[in-house]
Amino acid sequence: MQVTALWSIRDFAQAIVDLSAAGALPTRTVLVPNARVAHALRRELLRMGQ
Numbered sequence: 505m506q507v508t509a510l511w512s513i514r515d516f517a518q519a520i521v522d523l524s525a526a527g528a529l530p531t532r533t534v535l536v537p538n539a540r541v542a543h544a545l546r547r548e549l550l551r552m553g554q
Contacts (some may be wrong), residue, residue, distance in 0.1 A: 513541075517548040 516531045523532045536542045 511546045513544045514552075516541075517545055517552055517554070520545065520549065521552065521554050
């Protein structure tokens, strides 16, 4: 098991992008502590163009 320290929303978003997602409709499932964090991650992923 790999453990990664995530110090910012950008780091968290990059870790999500780095997850494997194969298939015709690639998906990734991520558990976050609350809706506020989920919203911030969605915004950051859009900024990153992912």
